[in-house]
Amino acid sequence: xxxxxxxxxxxxxxxxxxxxxxxxxxxxxxxxxxxxxxxxxxxxxxxxxxxxxxxxxxxxxxxxxxxxxxxxxxxxxxxxxxxxxxxxxxxxxxxxxxxxxxxxxxxxxxxxxxxxxxxxxxxxxxxxxxxxxxxxxxxxxxxxxxxxxxxxxxxxxxxxxxxxxxxxxxxx
Numbered sequence: 001x002x003x004x005x006x007x008x009x010x011x012x013x014x015x016x017x018x019x020x021x022x023x024x025x026x027x028x029x030x031x032x033x034x035x036x037x038x039x040x041x042x043x044x045x046x047x048x049x050x051x052x053x054x055x056x057x058x059x060x061x062x063x064x065x066x067x068x069x070x071x072x073x074x075x076x077x078x079x080x081x082x083x084x085x086x087x088x089x090x091x092x093x094x095x096x097x098x099x100x101x102x103x104x105x106x107x108x109x110x111x112x113x114x115x116x117x118x119x120x121x122x123x124x125x126x127x128x129x130x131x132x133x134x135x136x137x138x139x140x141x142x143x144x145x146x147x148x149x150x151x152x153x154x155x156x157x158x159x160x161x162x163x164x165x166x167x168x169x170x171x172x
Contacts, residue, residue: 028097029081036079037089037155043068043075044144051132052140088159095158098165106161114157121150 023031030036050064085091099106099114106114127143130136 027076030079031076032082032090032093033079034087034089091162092155092159095162117150117154
């Protein structure tokens, strides 16, 4: 049997990430804009050559890396807010927010899949880091692919969670 602190650890981490990016209610609504979601995904392939460029331009690589990092920080604030999520991406972001607010509302099997997707995403991230440190193409590309696919699947699970949340609210 798991103790409560083990169950809360992923929420604390996810909530910590949200706090680091200063994700208040308005930022979440803006981040639910599909343009926000898809342009954050576009930041992943943009970050890879930015880091790789250290082999070509040395310390100047911090400029494109900085641009991508700043974009990731401001991204959830620059697009118009979405209050009634209709797109897949918007429903996924609203589902993620609902999960952060009330994790206990998620069925245990659903939580298990979300944990698996976090592990897959971390494995992909580890491969990306290895590839970028060693300047090896295959772990960089494969890791980025695993990372993106895990994140897409995670958003899909959050979309399911959002639809279940709306159904519960409608029947209450």
